[in-house]
Amino acid sequence: MKRVTIDPITRLEGHGKIEIFLTDDGEVDNVYFQVPELRGFEKFCEGRPVEEVPTIVTKICGVCPGCHHMASGKAVDAVFGVEPTATAKKLRELFYMAHFVHSHIAHFYALAAPDFVVGPTANPAERNVLGVIAKVGVEIGTEVLKQRRIAQEIQALLGGHQTHVVMNVPGGVRKGLTEEQRKDIEEKAKGFVEFSKFSMKIFNDVVLANKEYVDIILNGPYALNLHSMGLVDANNKVNFYEGKVRVVDTNGKEHCKYSPNEYRDWVAERVESWSYLKFPYLKQIGWKGFVEGNDSGVYHATPLSRLNVADGMATPVAQQEYERMFETLGGKPVHATLAMHWARLVELIYAAERCLELAQDKEITAPDLRAKVEKIPTEGVGIVEAQRGTLTHHYWTDENGIVTKANIIVGTTNNNAAICMSLKKAAQGLIKKGVEVNEGICNMIEMAFRAYDPCFSCATHRLPGTMPMIVNINDKDGNVMQTVKRD
Amino acid sequence: MMTLKKNKTLIVGVGNDILSDDGIGIKLVWDLESCFAKASQDRETMQPIDFKTAALGGLELLELIQGYEHVIFIDAIKTEGGVPGAVYEMTTDDFKETHHLSHVHDVSFLQALELGRRTGMKVASKINIIAIEIVEDLLFSDDFSPEVAAKWPEIKETVLQLVNKYLNQ
Numbered sequence: 001m002k003r004v005t006i007d008p009i010t011r012l013e014g015h016g017k018i019e020i021f022l023t024d025d026g027e028v029d030n031v032y033f034q035v036p037e038l039r040g041f042e043k044f045c046e047g048r049p050v051e052e053v054p055t056i057v058t059k060i061c062g063v064c065p066g067c068h069h070m071a072s073g074k075a076v077d078a079v080f081g082v083e084p085t086a087t088a089k090k091l092r093e094l095f096y097m098a099h100f101v102h103s104h105i106a107h108f109y110a111l112a113a114p115d116f117v118v119g120p121t122a123n124p125a126e127r128n129v130l131g132v133i134a135k136v137g138v139e140i141g142t143e144v145l146k147q148r149r150i151a152q153e154i155q156a157l158l159g160g161h162q163t164h165v166v167m168n169v170p171g172g173v174r175k176g177l178t179e180e181q182r183k184d185i186e187e188k189a190k191g192f193v194e195f196s197k198f199s200m201k202i203f204n205d206v207v208l209a210n211k212e213y214v215d216i217i218l219n220g221p222y223a224l225n226l227h228s229m230g231l232v233d234a235n236n237k238v239n240f241y242e243g244k245v246r247v248v249d250t251n252g253k254e255h256c257k258y259s260p261n262e263y264r265d266w267v268a269e270r271v272e273s274w275s276y277l278k279f280p281y282l283k284q285i286g287w288k289g290f291v292e293g294n295d296s297g298v299y300h301a302t303p304l305s306r307l308n309v310a311d312g313m314a315t316p317v318a319q320q321e322y323e324r325m326f327e328t329l330g331g332k333p334v335h336a337t338l339a340m341h342w343a344r345l346v347e348l349i350y351a352a353e354r355c356l357e358l359a360q361d362k363e364i365t366a367p368d369l370r371a372k373v374e375k376i377p378t379e380g381v382g383i384v385e386a387q388r389g390t391l392t393h394h395y396w397t398d399e400n401g402i403v404t405k406a407n408i409i410v411g412t413t414n415n416n417a418a419i420c421m422s423l424k425k426a427a428q429g430l431i432k433k434g435v436e437v438n439e440g441i442c443n444m445i446e447m448a449f450r451a452y453d454p455c456f457s458c459a460t461h462r463l464p465g466t467m468p469m470i471v472n473i474n475d476k477d478g479n480v481m482q483t484v485k486r487d
Numbered sequence: 488m489m490t491l492k493k494n495k496t497l498i499v500g501v502g503n504d505i506l507s508d509d510g511i512g513i514k515l516v517w518d519l520e521s522c523f524a525k526a527s528q529d530r531e532t533m534q535p536i537d538f539k540t541a542a543l544g545g546l547e548l549l550e551l552i553q554g555y556e557h558v559i560f561i562d563a564i565k566t567e568g569g570v571p572g573a574v575y576e577m578t579t580d581d582f583k584e585t586h587h588l589s590h591v592h593d594v595s596f597l598q599a600l601e602l603g604r605r606t607g608m609k610v611a612s613k614i615n616i617i618a619i620e621i622v623e624d625l626l627f628s629d630d631f632s633p634e635v636a637a638k639w640p641e642i643k644e645t646v647l648q649l650v651n652k653y654l655n656q
Contacts, residue, residue: 106546
């Protein structure tokens, strides 16, 4: 048995490791994806007043603090049995759309574009955001930073802080929006719409116009035939903030559509001895292993799966792009892993358009910021779509609202099994007997999980970036035969 | 929207203050801020400094430090064989060899700095990094590990001396 190690994974939150085991014949036998999991957050919440939890959960992760804040805020609403006011919902969603714009821009330009604009096997010294800017022009880099800054300003204004958000209270939000602020956000949201359309144009011109890249997306070792999960509104349109969770099978047929408080009827979690992370699966089907197909319990919860489960997008340009994507890719559902990048751009357009819609709603400045809390707290579940998948927060309290138990299923955890399977499939397609496993091949394997925009840690602050990728190829006795190092 | 006026110097504590030792940069900045607030009452000529804490990386750090001339980062670090509580001095030059690496959700800090320079942003000309060797960064807790907690008074003193040195250079 030979062993290939890619450790740690670059352009990934936290620390991760891919272990690839080869047979004596040089073929890929198995692949294991491992990340160290942060411990004890649920325990940390216990004994604290539940209304404090939405401000604590923003510290779970420095990448998607707004997602945790929203899911937590909704769970706390449910704990108190209170429905937020119409204005509060609009303000929350406005904040959330800015959060999506901020994150999706970063993913496209910093994580996805280096592989396609610079090239999947290009020199790693150039295959990064600086290489992207060198190719597409420094003015685009300026615009990326500008749009992200604006999205951050909107989040800070509505959320009280750009990262450690303090927006949500049971039944509503802490503060409202003035007419002057609304007009300001409206102008900024117009800029989001234009920039999101421009980003899609870059994808069209650089990726879709390149036959080689389209071939990699559609015919490379990156397709995975799994069920799809995502939040939809009453019209079955994609919604990031509110709705029911819909799951469609590998053929696009509805498997279930559940309310947040029903999630445990439909999702269960499996533990594997070699992984710190759990493996959620569809409970009604059961765990059948790391296998594809309609009989498997494994599902995707990604931008692509959100579009797969929906009947469309709720805004006009996003709807056009949704239709174009599925027409081009042969109809729903799509199982090409790298099409997640395309789906993410459709979502970017939706988030920008929805941000503008909400900013143009003059009722968003109404004073009804909070509904009265009157019920005795008990238990509640909140679900939103995080950028990286469906995010579930579930709290139990005593009659005084003190947390007695908490459970969280984060976006990336939904995809844990799918990421492992994607990596295995990519490795099997790319590593062959007699083929040297060079840096370019390792990067193309990494592309399989980068498509998921995975995020495993709140420890996002390591300044130096000293995370080299090392590939060791060992013979069957564990002796290193070849080392590929990127530092 | 209102923009707050910035001073020339910024001290940033980076980390997660509820993740055991990982929050040491943040807790040091809290401590420094109160030290400097007290000192400024005694010394009118003392240069004004901004203090910030962040659980961020890459592009977001770039956005945070934009407009400052001098930035001092305080962060946790884990090195092979490192002694818990050891304090290291670094500059961005120490990490030239990793300049091309991508790291977090978006880009590495050094890539972000370079991106800022290429796009004409006002990026600090002087950057110091203070890193403290830690033990535990995977467990949610308000408290440090016993090893780091034992060194806390010493760490605070060393970091204060370093910050004063950088400010006077």
